[in-house]
Amino acid sequence: MLRCLTFAARMNFLRASTLAVIAQTLSVSVVILSPAVAMAQNDSQTPPLPHSGGTLRMVAQSSGGTLDPQISYMALTRQFETPVYDTLLAYPKFAGARAVPVIASLAENVPQPEDDGLTYRITLRKGIRFSNGHELNTEDVAASFRRIFKAGSPTAGPYYSHLKGAKECLADPAHCTLKEGITTDPASRTVTFHLDTPDPEFLPRLAWSHSAILPADTPASDTGNTAPPGTGPYRITGYDPTRFLRMERNPYFHEWAHDAQPAGYPDIIEATFGLDQESELTAVENGQFDWMYESIPLDRLGEAGDHFAGQVQIYSQLLYYYAALNTTLPPFDNLKARQALNYAVNRHAMVIYHGGPAVATPICQLIPSGAPGFDSSCAYTKGASPEHPAAEWKAPDLEKARQLVRESGTAGQKITIVAPLDGRYGAMATELRNTLAQLGYDASVRSMTQAVQFSYIQNSDNRVQIALTGWQADYPSASSFLQTLYSCTTIHPHSDNSLNVSAYCNPDIDALMDQSAMLALKDYDASNASWARADRALMAQAPSVPLVQIRRVTLLAKRVHNAIATLNDDLLLSQLQIK
């Protein structure tokens, strides 16, 4: 339910769409082949695409840990697994604004909500095989959804608890049956999902990577370094988290819906782990690797822009950085103090820290540009107020901020900013500290590794006053920016998993958000408009300070073409062509 815009490099955009058309026509011929023929000639499964073949060599700083598609929550692992695993529904695999909403993938159809959104019925496509040769059936689907609970997928609770019987599964995963939640009819290849309560985001969640369909006999525990068989065009054939990952073609794959899971171009995809960003960039510049996963380091953006402009990839993400203000601790339990910081922060400086306007844009709302419900608005800039927001951020208003601090009577208090150790966060944290000092606070920065910091700031026991962090939605949706981060239900005191870092709870706004979500079942546009209202209402309470939304800037080797980046799936590895 999220609509997003992909700002792929302009030059690649046209090529990408034309190629998509070519590929689509080709795929038709594949589908016409009977499954028997297709199976007999395994090699011919490779779609006879132009520019296919070769080994794509990518490089990343470190691996993303476990390969279990229902457990892994790492962006890098998703990057690898997008062409390996499939979900019933999927976000379209092309760049641009049309790539929302979800389309049918393993399912033949996008189900219509029945019983006021309590029942969803899908039919499985025929002839889809896992990379172990086993043909996909309805039992695999039911088993995969049970496995979400049994294996302890991180999103089992937040995303799939609307299913009937999910509560029992969460409480006692070992004996999870989902008997009433999912009913199957193998003969008609239908799977029916029964919900306790309507979930307006149920369809995107069927497209979410943790609901990947795996063979029914996959062990019900984290598979770790071994990847279970999938249905996509590739299979993972080698993995060592400290060194490499290798993907080869899935011999049983044939393209069933190009937009949902296109056939891949490279024969082999290899990833090397262990280089730092600087070295990655140098290596890609020298042609040793085809793509660097990490962004180009800040100090070398100029170099990349000067000498490798044609190879630079810039694409939008639903990712922005913000400072969460703990609304339960002084001084930010005071609305004026929170608003003051929002007025005072120099978002232009934040843009500079991320490499300038080409890479980053100031943001002073909670739904980022590109996400459903986005309606550009800025309450905290010179000449604006929560009552009369401006269209966009212009300049900080230190005077107003100082006045608010005076009114709040919080000046002089000690504030510790908890920030991740890594890279750009340091500069942002220092800038924030500086701003706080200008406002008359006694501010200091405490930094720790991102992995540690992210759970540290969530736990109320650590009494974090202000935390610098970033948020990227799992899939394009307003609720994952507003409800996940600012509703009363996401506060879990004394727990490391309490995404409402601000600990902000306002029943009125919660009601507004619920209402916006439920509207989506009936009226998508009205829902988005309502989300925009919720965004402004939240922002008036300033539970956090949004800073910048950034675009990803990476470098491809000269020989690589056809970079397609979608809002949901990042750069599509399978679509890169090697010339």
Add this chain to the structure above:
Amino acid sequence: MAVNFPHSTSQPLLEVKDLCVSIPSYGRSVALIEHISFTLREREILGLVGESGSGKSVTATAIMGLLDTPGLKITGSVRFRGQELVGLSARKMRAIRGRDIAMIFQDPMTAFTPVYTVGWQIDEQIMAHERLSRKQARERTVQLLAEMGVPDPTRTANRYPHQLSGGLRQRAVIAMALSCNPTLLIADEPTTALDVTVQAQILELISTLRDTHGSSVLLITHDMGVVAETCDSVMVLYSGRIAETGLAEALFAHPRHPYTTALLNSIPPFYGERPHRLPAIAGTPPAPHERPAGCAFSPRCHDAQTICSTIPPLSPAGNGQQAACFFSTSGQQEH
């Protein structure tokens, strides 16, 4: 000023003349030894006597050319078989060292490099001077050790220094010194670190060397008793200067210098504990840089007079003796 020993018939092997060694210290030059002159004939044993710091070792090491402290200045002449050693090139000096002149050091405990066997170290010296194979060298080593009275020499040669007793070790040291049949052996307090019984054996060994190896010996000691037992002639040093020289018997009979007298008074009893220092003389000898003007011994001398504030020349005192004391001839000694 050369001292001649009337009874020596052979030609001089070593002739030291006016040897001075000085070292710069805080901007001025401090003399460690001054105007040392003497002659050593073949097969002669000369005792060099004095307290610690009197310059005995400096004299010996200067003759060996082993003084290499930066800034050190050596003047005078050291003639070995007519060849001038002062200012001789390092290479030529090396050829003489160990082969023609050998030295035995005070402490056999530390004289050997601890990480090699005794035999290896003796072989090393032999091979440094003679074209011999390791096997031949070892044969000579074993033979030498045997000559020095080392029991089971083959096995001893394969032992490390710390595995040997002090006496054995000193025998090995002497064996090493003699390994190239040196004509001059300088023994620097060879017995100080040994216990009394072994001391006697080693001294016995040294005194037989002139017969067995035809060596002359320059024996450095602070122990008058040792001198009396071993030496043909004696030279007494005090604070870097010659106090008195003469034939051993004559000197022991009639010491002409008050220092010599004092030394003789302090001969330890042959039995019983050997005193560590010479306690009989009050005070300590002056350090080179604190040496008083005039006679260096005057501050400790019972008979010091005003004249002693000038340096007394070394002058004949009868009976072939020479002494650096204004009162040496007038017989003011108690003995």
Add this chain to the structure above:
Amino acid sequence: MTTDLQTPASPAPSVSLWRQAARTLLADKGSMTALAVLCIIVLACLLAPLYAHYVAHTDAFASNVAGSIVLNGHEVDIMQPNDNPLHLGLSPIGPTGHTAYLLGADSQGRDIAARLLYGGRNSLMISACAAVLCLFLSTLVGVTAGYFGGITDSILSRLMDIMWAVPVYLFAISLSIITVRHGLQIGPFTIEADNLLIPIIIIALVYVPYAARPVRGRVMVLRQAEFVTAARCLGVPQWRVLLFDILPNVLITLVVLGPLLMALSLLAESALSFLSLGVQAPAASWGTMIQDGEGLIYSRPVVAIAPGLAIVFVVLALNILGDGLRDALDIRNATRRSR
């Protein structure tokens, strides 16, 4: 890294020994040059606020990425946009050669020259305090272990072994990682995580085995020494023996170790700060500056090179001074000279 300090025992050092050492040291050109360099650097760092305020007209701690300065009559952005078709990236201004931004700006638009002086204050202060604290602790441990021996010695030595079994930097990093989150709690006192005392304590702690060993060795030699035995036989109480016979002798070891430890501490501090585990923002040290400059090493190397050079100079001067002190105070030399 060893220091050759286990010299034979001698009676308590007299005043003349110190005087003679001072005289030797004063005559040593190398040590005097090192001392002069150190004094100049310390002085310059002490004058940091004056430099920042009156010369550079800058706030060394305020980020200034959006600001600009006037150079030769032109207004120049502190963060200069790159001139490429994609408008990617900005670079901080390089060395200007003017009083403002003499050495250029870092990634946050701050004046490097001014920060260099401010950073030096912390670096020097931390290393000096850490060295002193370390010496204090080492003396405590070394004297206890060396003087009382037996079980006390065994326990302390095993403890030192455990500390020694972990590479020094890893040990320091481990401690820092723990304290950087929640500060340090010693009894009723809590030290905030951003307090400079934390790196001081950590660095002092990790070098204790390094310094305690020579102290212990020296005390053990001293304990056997004649003058101590004599004092004990005379019925002098133990604390008096410790205080008047042992400690003054140990003092020589400490004085010699001092500059060397400070040099090591400075290096350790910079390493910790480089890993963002030492001095915490907003405070700066040379190590944090190198860390700031790491991301700019290719485009603005001066950001990392300048503080690095400062470290090299100070450590070098301290090492030379340490060598000079050791030579001047070496008891072996002293005794040899007077024999």
Add this chain to the structure above:
Amino acid sequence: MLSAFLRRVGQTLIVLFGISVLVFLVFFATPGADPTARIAGRNASPQTMEKVRHEYGFDRPLPFQYATMMKKLFITRDLTSYANRGEQVVPEIIQAAPVTLSLVCGSAVIWLIVSVAMGTLAAAMKGSWVDRTLIMLGLVGISMPVFWLGQVANLISLSRYHDTWLFSWVPGPGYVPLTQNPLAWFKALVIPWCVLAVMFIGIYSRILRADLVALAQEDFMRTARAKGLSPARILVFHGLRTSAITYVSLFGLDFAQLLGGGALLTEVVFGLPGVGRLTYQALTNLDLPLIMATVMYSATFVVLANAVVDILYILLDPRVRDGR
């Protein structure tokens, strides 16, 4: 002999046990170290957290957890990381070890050769300008922070002078296994080797020089000279051979510390995925199993090195041999 050996082993085990308990307690008590949330994933529901907590045994008493961890580390060797799900720490260390070994061995060869040459030369020419220059060089080497030197080396070899003949061969940071391409391995490591060696060259040449100079005062050195040996022979066979005892024992300990992760700054700066960097990452991620594994690995090396040094002592110094 046997009892001494057994006592030694006992002491070693006590030290290792002490370290492991210390590390375990310290890192378990550290706020923010609870790995449950990180294992469970962001936004995991409390039930999922509970499941993970139980699965990993975080709800058991500490001694039990300690025992489990030790068992998984040493006996079943399947201890998995808390930060990276499914990642086994033992293979991770086994993979990192060759990198560190390559780095440290190469560096050790350089520092051994250069420091012996420098130290010996300085001692032989004591007091001359050569001596003073070498002393100064050694001091400068000791005075440079290794991570800074590494950065400067990178700057020079990869950026400023990369296009000149001198440094055009330098590959970008990273590691190439020796078995994969020996030449690339060498190229990738030669600059890190030198950078790591600089400080040790400084330390060891100074130690060696001081030792040789002190030895020159020894009686046996005088004996050697009195034997008429050439200065070179005296320096090498008597001076160096004797100094080797101290040198080797120090060398062994430093070498072990580096192998155990002491070279982490060099590894971080040059992007070498060695044990030091692994330990550093584990520490910053508060990844207790990995911390435990790397610290034990490192401590084992240091303790082992102590034993090896003792053996070397026996080989090098006959006095010690008989002392036992």
